[in-house]
Ligand SMILES: Nc1ncnc2c1ncn2[C@@H]1O[C@H](COP(=O)(O)OP(=O)(O)OP(=O)(O)O)[C@@H](O)[C@H]1O
């Protein structure tokens with residue numbers, strides 16, 4: 001059976017990466033992980049922007065209107081004055097999905113005690129799921145994939161396990177994951193044969 005095509009919005013939010021002070025590692029890390037985790041043919045809408053609330057909200061709306069079923073942001077979730085990604089995301093929300101932020105903070109605490117400083121949120125806008133991830137490039141894999149032991153057994157689930165079913169429920173494409181990277185969970189009745 002052929003896999004549905006999926007367009008994913010990826011947004012790196014960083015004052016310094018967007019002005020060339022350092023090289024952006026957020027967009028490559030997102031592309032790399034999603035390319036490994038998903039079996040669907042993927043196309044990306046990628047944006048690298050500064051920590052400006054209006055600009056972030058406008059970018060999220062643009063990506064939703066461009067047909068991205070999933071939009072992942074990285075950066076700007078902390079407590080610093082210019083960290084406004086959660087506010088910009090909530091401003092475009094039709095529904096809040098608090099479980100994603102709760103689970104990300106749970107899994108991230110296994111990696112860094114400062115996980116509690118990330119205020120990341122997830123929301124639904126129209127038929128898109130928008131999720132904030134922290135800005136550290138290594139946090140992308142940590143939050144999406146979760147924590148595994150040396151043998152690859154899952155110790156704490158990452159948030160991506162719940163993303164395919166969420167996208168089913170909002171009427172998006174059927175996402176299929178590589179179990180070795182991320183085992184997605186769907187109720188039996190929702191599994192496509
Ligand atoms: N897009 C990125 N590319 C590479 N490294 C990043 C990126 N975003 C963040 N980092 C790294 O993670 C650290 C913490 O990220 P954070 O989002 O708090 O950055 P920041 O201090 O607000 O600065 P900026 O917004 O200019 O990236 C940064 O200091 C940087 O080392």
Ligand SMILES: Nc1nc2c(c(=O)[nH]1)N[C@H]1C(S)=C(S)[C@@H](COP(=O)(O)O)O[C@H]1N2
Pocket residue numbers: 074075076077078079083107108111112114115116117118119133134135136138139140142143
């Ligand atoms: N998984 C994971 N979560 C993490 C981190 C990390 O390295 N890994 N860094 C923390 C730190 S130090 C901060 S300040 C917050 C917010 O980061 P941001 O402003 O870059 O989004 O995310 C936290 N969450």
